[in-house]
Amino acid sequence: MNKNLGMFLVFIALILLSVLVVNGLYFNVPALETAEREVPAEVSEDYITANLSISQQEEYDPNIVDVVLGFENENTEQAAAVEENNRIVSRLMTILEEAELQNIETQGFRVYPQTRTNEQTGERVTYYTVSNQIKFTSTNLAELPVLLGRLLEAGANRVVNINYRLESSKQALEEVTAQALSSLRDRAAFLAENLDKENYRIKKINFGNQNIYGSDALKTMTRTAETGDFTKVPLAEQKVNISVSLSAEIELY
Template sequence: MKTLLRATALAALLATAAAPAALAQAAPPAAESMFRATTFNLSAYGETKVAPDMATITLGVMTESPTAQAAMQANALKMRQVMEALRRGGLAERDIQTSNLSLNPQYRYAENQPPRLTGYQASNQVTVTVRDLARLGQAVDATVNAGANQVHGISFGLSDPTAAENAAREAAVKALAAKADLYARATGHRLVRLVTLSEGAGSYPVPPPMPLMVQATSFRKEMADTSVAPGELKVRVDVTGLYEAAR
């Protein structure tokens, strides 16, 4: 009887030990299966060009006076005129935002002498979003005529980049598929399936702002009947894909 029990226990132990090995042979891990497969890990990008439909411009008023109070009062008066000109030009309140307000003492420096206070300089700047580019030049002219003596730059953009980004996505996927097909043919394989697809952040470069820093007296002459050329923006989307291939 003892011999029979020992034989039964030994058989059960051997069966338990053999089960994992049999399962491993029947269903290899996914990572091992992928390692044995031929794959192409590729990246591509799609790009589309589109005309901007909005612009952002930063402009302001700078005034100087012997006292801080006088500098701020003069600045507030001119800035009020500039804001009224923007509103008359059809700009909504949501498109006008104060971006900088400062008051700085001004000194005169002489050799071997302590700095001497000569007055104060007040500056007030607003960032304006123009959604009708046909009125951009008129808006700049109106603010300059109203007293603005600082224009720091103009940049262009898209109010809704969705359509341009989707066009770039389609171009990116087509470029990725073409590259995968090329690699497959070059290596004597055929594409089986697209395993994974990931997208990078969509972006479109904005042309650098056009800096303009001139005095109000000459600025009015130079900016008369201002014309603006918005050009085009490039919208780009990057994608990465993993393809499985076979012979």
């Protein structure tokens, strides 16, 4: 091999080496770029998660009342005791029908004997007691004390139950629920503002209890045989309380 041929082969080898290096760089560049794009993890949103609980309560004036009155009488003769009870029922029904009330009905009729000792003679005497109840509904709450007074004078001798309520509670429940949701939004906005976040997002919301509590107006109201007086029925400040609770998961971002 002469000198010129050897130099020519060296020249050819250098050219081939250059081509391989250039091609290697060419094909490796995209792979490097792809690797550089995949290595960094996706930047997560900067947010804070919080849980909020809301309990909203509102009072409403009742517009209807359910009343249950009780009355009883006794006699040593069962037939006489029943007859007297029937007379009381007739008098009470007449008063209620004149007042044009709703849902008038009798309930809880019962006859039972009781044996007691006569304190003067020491004799054991059996009495037949007849108990009964009458139920009605009224929307005239202002006149209820007067009406109850008339019923007591006609023979009723105790108030079993007085339940003040709303005739339709659906609208009131919707109003209180809307207020609870408004309170939730206000609290979420307050947290976002005070934790240096621009906004909030409600991710999940759970509704809890929706309760309606009538006013506890049941007090003893009896007519005494000696004076004929009776206690007044409490009507002032009677309210119906509606309560709505909910919880939510929110994100502040």
